[in-house]
Amino acid sequence: MKVAVSSQGRTLDSQVDPRFGRAAYFLLVETETLEFTAIENAGGQGGAGIAAGKIVIDAGAQAVLTGNCGPNAERTLRAGNVRLFTDVTGTVAEAVERFKNGTLVEASGPNVQSHAGTGN
Template sequence: MKVAISSSGEGINAEFEPRFGRCKNFVIYDTENKTFKTIPNPALEEESGAGIKAAKEIIKRDVKMLITGRIGLNALKVLSSSGVRIVKGSYSTVKEAIEKEV
């Protein structure tokens, strides 16, 4: 299963970023082979609709679970309708989020 975590940096030790649509990156963790991949958030500089654009990127990457802090209603609807499980919380790092939620 692929898990995406909103972050402000790269890799497992990156700082967790609570803002879904405006995070710098997503760290994608593959639970099957225990690998990490950092992808830039294509919606970071959007004037409007950042959450929806970020949600579409998450869906395109076949992510089944998203860990973030805050997410807008429209992005939440897009992700939920595609079967992505959303976990909201507060963490210091990507690693902490994974350890607590996956």
């Protein structure tokens, strides 16, 4: 299956970006083969979490692995039937590995407030 990981860089060695909506990249990883593509997250003025949610839904991700996810992004992902895993740290490869062996705990809701990733 395809998972989207918020990432600070373009490779599997990159660190997981703690921000979902304001992540630098999303790495779309095929969990069986570890084939991946990097999608740059353009961001924008407002509603970054919603826009990011839409990007990963449209890319066909079935789960999101990230650090923090706010209420708007969480609602968007839920509408798209995308599973959400928050508080994920380490490299993208490590995150995917933990997802595969079932040691990540699925989020029951948002784990931060809106705008948590903007530094305000």
